[in-house]
Amino acid sequence: MIEVKDIHKTFGENEVLKGISSKFLPGKNNLIIGGSGSGKTTLLKCIVGLHDPTKGQVFFDEENFSEMDFEQRVPIRTQIGMLFQNSALFDSMTVEENVMFPLNLFTTQSKAEKLDRANFCLERVNLKGKNKLYPAELSGGMKKRVGIARAISMQPKYLFVDEPNSGLDPKTSILIDDLIAELTEEYNITTVVVTHDMNSVMGIGDHIIFLHNGQKWWEGSNHEIAKTDNKELNDFVFASKFMQAAREKL
């Protein structure tokens, strides 16, 4: 479980996060949603330690991650997998080398074992046989899947996903969402997804927090979101005519 307590983050005089608190449970798809500039990615970066919160704390299974130094964070970080918005694959490495990279650094497995694990992860994301390709040779959806394979190669307890659907066609988008949901359930991972894709929200949102102006404006599940009377959330979720029509049918 991941818990954030009263997270504030300020850049210069701009307060981006204004006291966010929430709990993200294992085996659940925890979604952080909100409009552009609402602080979603900043919150995610505070949780994983890419930004230090100005105030507040982050706990990974009751261990205070915010107060740890780099060395102390390493054991937790080896249990974290992250899929970046642009996949962040290492350009100079092949697909296989990308997936094996964390294994090379943090395990004592033999080369054959590492290769087996990489093949397993690539098969899991339906990329069998693509081992020797370079990131530049992959489509956007394939890059995302390699990113997921790399993220799960160390069998993470925590999976963070930043905008998994950006730049993908609707079909690939749903495939990625389904894959994240399957992995979360299969390995009982605590998954935190930052998104503003409504298909993801309605499809996999077990637990959703909605950020507005740097504050937690609403919290609930995808079943509750359709019934809420929160104005800002309704304006965000049901902005399109399609979503408005879908809501009326619910």
Next chain:
Amino acid sequence: MIYSFGKYILLLRLSFRKPEKFTVYWAEVMREMVSVGIGSLGIISIISVFIGAATTIQVAFQLNSPLVPNSIAGSIARDSTILEFSPTISSLVLAGRVGSSIASQIGTMRVTEQIDALEIMGVNAPGYLIAPKIIAGVTMVPLLVIASIALGIFGGWIACGASGDISPSDYIAGVQGGFNGLTVRVAMVKAAVFGFLIASICAYQGFYTSGGALEVGQSATKGVVYSCVMILFADLVITRLML
């Protein structure tokens, strides 16, 4: 400026933290050594031969007097090549070739979140990305300078043969006469320091890039300009201290 210098020192400190796994870092060091050393050998060879040839012709022209033995042109060309042309000119060229590559490579990794990905995995990103480049710079630039010295002197010999200003045998006699080993020691110290400056300054510029493609280009330019200025400054300091 003091703030940037402090950040640079802190980055260097982070770069030489204990590696997560020595074998992975060692492989990176080898890769960088090939990139810096073998990758730069061609350009260094070409400029060294031409500079050696031009220097010899100019020295021969300036010392064209019956009172000065012809062989002295060989001695002056040799010492100029060892002390100044090979270490400094080669390093300025390397700042352009290797430095811009280091800054743009690390800068691109920064703006495409590859450095964030390393940090999330628990990898010491400065150690993994910067330390191998600095080690490669400090070890390979002196080797390139040795090659440059040899090729520069060879270029002078070719120029003697081609121009006929002085005979190749006078040139060789000058190159062999009155050799002082200190000049080579100075050249090696300069080369190692310049290698460190090129790799560390350009890596620093790349590591703290923010923005996009435009900023990556700016970081590469800044890295090359700052390392060239620092090379010339360090050249003066080392020359003053050692000679």
